[in-house]
Amino acid sequence: DAGITQSPRHKVTETGTPVTLRCHQTENHRYMYWYRQDPGHGLRLIHYSYGVKDTDKGEVSDGYSVSRSKTEDFLLTLESATSSQTSVYFCAITPSGGLGTEAFFGQGTRLTVV
Amino acid sequence: DQQVKQNSPSLSVQEGRISILNCDYTNSMFDYFLWYKKYPAEGPTFLISISSIKDKNEDGRFTVFLNKSAKHLSLHIVPSQPGDSAVYFCAASEVQGAQKLVFGQGTRLTINP
Numbered sequence: 001d002a003g004i005t006q007s008p009r010h011k012v013t014e015t016g017t018p019v020t021l022r023c024h025q026t027e028n029h030r031y032m033y034w035y036r037q038d039p040g041h042g043l044r045l046i047h048y049s050y051g052v053k054d055t056d057k058g059e060v061s062d063g064y065s066v067s068r069s070k071t072e073d074f075l076l077t078l079e080s081a082t083s084s085q086t087s088v089y090f091c092a093i094t095p096s097g098g099l100g101t102e103a104f105f106g107q108g109t110r111l112t113v114v
Numbered sequence: 115d116q117q118v119k120q121n122s123p124s125l126s127v128q129e130g131r132i133s134i135l136n137c138d139y140t141n142s143m144f145d146y147f148l149w150y151k152k153y154p155a156e157g158p159t160f161l162i163s164i165s166s167i168k169d170k171n172e173d174g175r176f177t178v179f180l181n182k183s184a185k186h187l188s189l190h191i192v193p194s195q196p197g198d199s200a201v202y203f204c205a206a207s208e209v210q211g212a213q214k215l216v217f218g219q220g221t222r223l224t225i226n227p
Contacts (some may be wrong), residue, residue: 042217105157
């Protein structure tokens with residue numbers, strides 16, 4: 001258990017509504033990430049954070065925003081959900097970066113946009 | 115543009131035999147490589163890694179080989195056990211900076227009794 005909690009674990013929402021997913025860590029790690037997993041694509045990076053209020057875009061950031069007001073929480077917001085954002089979302093953390101360390105993943109949030 | 119590729123979507127191996135999972139990459143800036151294992155309804159769990167200064171790393175039944183000139187790595191599992199049945203993801207990153215992982219598409223490994 002890497003001390004990562006994602007909430008909610010499952011969510012069904014309607015097209016056009018905003019949705020916020022939460023990632024909470026108890027490890028005090030600097031780096032946090034949001035990935036999405038889709039068949040045929042593996043996991044793809046959406047956004048990441050390298051500190052409180054320090055965030056940057058990943059490979060598939062369009063339609064998503066993030067916020068990190070505390071070290072332990074990293075929020076992912078779908079501003080206006082679309083069916084193409086139906087996916088499984090994973091949060092991850094790494095201790096420090098810079099020296100080649102493994103990322104630890106949460107259990108995932110399955111989001112369905114109808 | 116898929117920078118990390120796992121060309122075999124699935125692999126079936128008999129229990130006790132060797133499982134070999136393959137991964138190719140195109141970005142020469144990658145210098146750290148990882149394998150993750152994923153069971154249904156769970157997050158990926160770290161299995162083994164290798165840095166570009168090595169060509170082999172071993173951890174129990176798991177060995178990762180890296181061929182930098184061919185931009186190819188492989189994961190060997192010996193002997194294969196039923197609990198090894200899962201989806202395996204290859205991932206790569208640059209050591210310096212934010213450790214952003216680029217994943218392959220995954221290979222579903224099935225170990226048959």
